[in-house]
Amino acid sequence: MGRIVSDENNVIIGLSIIIGVSVGLGSLVFRFLLEGARTLLFEGLAGPEGTSTYFLVILIPAIGGLLVGPIIHFFASEAKGHGVPEVMSAVALRGGIIRRRVAMAKALASAICIGSGGSAGREGPIVQIGSAIGSGIGQFARMSAQRLRILVGCGSAAGIAAVFNAPIAGVMFALEIILGDWGIRTLSPVVLSSVLASVTARLAIGDKVAFRVPEYHLVSAWEIPIYSVLGILAGIVAVLFIRSLYKWEDLFESLKIPGYLKPAVGGLLVGAVGFFFPQIFSDGYPAVNEALRGHLGLVLLLALVLAKIGATSFTLGSGNSGGIFAPSLFMGAMLGAAVGSIAHTFLPNLTASEGAYALVGMAAVVGGTTHAPITAMLIIFEMTNDYSIILPVMLCTAVSTLVSSQMNRESIYTLKLARRGINLKRGMEVNIMGSIAVETIMVKKVETVLASQSLADFLKFLQQTTETSFPVVDDSGRLIGVLSLQDVREVLLNESRAGLEQILIAQDIADTDPATLHPGHTLNDAMMKFGKRDSDRLPVVNPDTRELLGIVKRSDVINAYNRALLSAGR
Template identity: 40%
Template sequence: MTNRFTKWNIRNAIFRRLHSEPGISNNLAVLIGIFTGLTIVAYDICLKYAEGVFWNGGVSGQYYVIFIPAIGGLFVGLVTHLYKDLKRCNVAEVIEGTALHGGRIRIREAFREVFLSIISISTGGSVGKEAPGILAGAGIGTIFAKTINAPDNRYRIFLGCGASGGIAAAFNAPLAGVVFVVEVIFGELETRTFIPIVLSSVFATLVANLIFEVHPIEVSYYGFVDPIRESGLYLVLGILCGIASVILIRTLYITHDAFRTIPVHPAFKPAIGGLFVGIIGYFYPQVRGIGYDVITEVLANNFTLQLLLILLVLKILAFSFTIGSGNAGGSIVPSMFVGAMLGGAYGTIVHQLFPATTAVSGAYALVGMAATLAGTARAPLTSMLILFELTKDYNLILPLMFACVVSNSISNSLHEESIFTEVLKRRGFTIRRGKEINVMESMLVRGNMRNDVHTISMNDTAKDLLDLMQSSRHAGFPVLDENKKLRGIVTLEDMREKVKYGELDTNIRDIATLEPVVTYPDESLDVVLKRLAMKDIGRLPVVSRTDETELLGIITRSDVVKSYNKEIVKSVREKEAKK
């Protein structure tokens, strides 16, 4: 009888555990991981088939290879134009969905981007496939959350489960998948989300490996020759990789801005970017596509110093043309490619200088891959783990740690945002590490200020100011000198006494506040509102950080309130639409 009751109690305990909130999350995490793994496998099959169609077994050296990336870009541009109601998305949208929208992303947008990435990569676009994997996984997690009508707190968990499974299956790196979500997507470690993310990552990797043996990059064994001397050399490599990662980020967004100004219909811009990639790829086909095979060759010490340096520069350009023009794909593998070229070149030089006390160039290429990724993604732990899981070599842990931490620090000091969050900052959001951020903290001045500013000259009179107030219906104006430089601000309160006593010929310079309180385009609305309240004023001129006399715009208390209300309404509507 006792045994029967014991078995009954155990069964009840197991049943309650499985049907508790953590139990349900864990069970669904396993399913999300399985479906994500299957999706990554299907993605790889489609990608290989499409590459076979477009390249027909290899056509390098033929002049028409120039046009294959352009054809892919044209297809991407036309599909994007035909479905204008769907926004383009990438890892940045997953981060935004986690930080601002309760873990929700638009499923149709995510899977359209996955489809477009197959076209971009298979036609020679110089991008990676890990971002589509993250989007596919995040989309699957969102589908599961919608299917069970999950509460808000589980949407975020399931999105993280899918994202971790996507990157884990792509690299055969379950630990890196978990840490990527914690480090990049969530920005923090939460105990209630950790176990589901681990389960999803493990099962996605298992499924992908059961069907395909996932070994994206073949890595040789490397080790130290002289640990003390080589540690210093790897630190220098970390500095170089940090600088290279900033160059990569800035080149990408400079190219993006340049394509926005081209007077061509947006549907054709990806084709133009593809044409540039095709021209580069005609002379150096190594920069086309994902580039796993090229990285493997570099790690095997098969490239000359000259070729490594050429590919370093051309990969940055080809990647920037691909993404900057509007094609689809990821930035993780291109970052690793750039790091491999830089590390390989650096390793070649130091090995020639110190042949008896340094490892071969492939070891430096391997560390360069991780360090450059750490700098672009601001994810040093993820970078270390991806390379460690690829190599299974404990001897490289120390140089990986040195180089990744140094690269991350250098990159962060030279450029505030990562390759993912830069696009969000340009939209007026500041995504900070931690829990879901305050709306006011996430919105920047540049996205909410008025650019068409009414101004008044220091040489004008109170009468001119009164006329301007009546015509513009504003109560305050920046004061400019004869060189159009900001010198102060004048408001209705400043001239009230002059109007009262009829002194309308008084010069503006005599009634204006000549040391105005200002704000900057990259400050948050939270800071602006506090500054307005502390000074008891209604408006702030927006000026350049490098030149505080350069007027860029103006922002008022009512602008801040309107922007806040608009964002709250938008957030509520998005949550309702995604239920």
């Protein structure tokens, strides 16, 4: 059996290596397509600001939309929008199966959209492209649903690592957002894929960081309240962005025109905004660098926050293809720089320059939109190669995420799924988990221990079983507690209790306040209690008499969930 498990793990590791290198190469192709589209469509047609043809910037995003619309409408509808929710749905509901054509469609559509000035980022596209590559390789190798999900996570981590040169953030993104699984069997292949994708990309384009910033520090303790205010404002901006995006998505859905023409309408609106605020075109990184260096005025900074929210809502709400990560970074940088500018004006000797606040604001808005604060913090550190301002980044991101989650329970990713009736938690659909009662999957024949059984007799009993924890019951079958090997080990290692094996009984050393389930509880209830108690087995009892009815195992819950998905045809 050990040899079989070892061979299976080796296969996963081997495939994760292939995925990492493949996604790294794929990211280079995506970069080439994006830069080619930008040169051909945006720079080639409009020219620099101030030239006689610059007015064409109003039309270029619409031209891009005319090209993107048919690709998405006729070839791969999954490529519509920012892409990450589609990957989350595939992991939770389809066992990690993603159509192979999605990678090609997403790469082409996103490159055209961003290259023509559409207000979107590269994170969503490369996550979906990487995930599709991982899924395709896993399907070719005939992996089970459980392993296929891991390989999809490998692909998404590799995508983030390759495009943003951020392997640690790539791992956290896959674990925190896509998979919701931190187990060692998941972590190891995801780390491998992320590292190899980053190395592959670096070999081709060098070890570059997206933003080069001066070294900032926390100047004084007086800045803590200011950063806290920035965190609150960032959370509000994140919620405003989420609500605006889906409001415009609803408006475009209600338009009585063919779906493949809607991206062009959105592109026309983006062009109109961009004519007055050209900083919002594409990912907006040049403007972010300007904000980090403190080169933008206060009024312009505030105007750009609103302009970027509108432009991104027009782009993605109309059905164009791109990510929300870069727009969130942009909004955070502008908001942070604005707050920093005000603070530094009134407290010049007690505060850092506005660039420091721009950097912190970037992480804060990303955390607020994605509800993934760890990923937000790490990706900022890796994109700037600057860890000197870590405390304000941590504080501000935590506050922003808290404010955003209180105002909007769903993140920008999960809200899209919730609007379809899909409620995900830790990578599983709560609606399905909540529809299955534990009494339908519990094991009724359970090895139990009498409360009056001596420790010596229990030790003899352990030699005849492979279980590691046992319900302790009285003579009438009522649950008294749960006795585990860990409980016994603590007693045996306690010198003050040496020689008491004949005196101590099971009830003396058992956990007499264990987590329990009732027959009417759902699988979702069970998973929540498994997480709180870090247990793999929970007793099921009669809620009135506490009579032991059976045992529910974590593995049985997951198997029942997978069977429900198959029977539902998902």
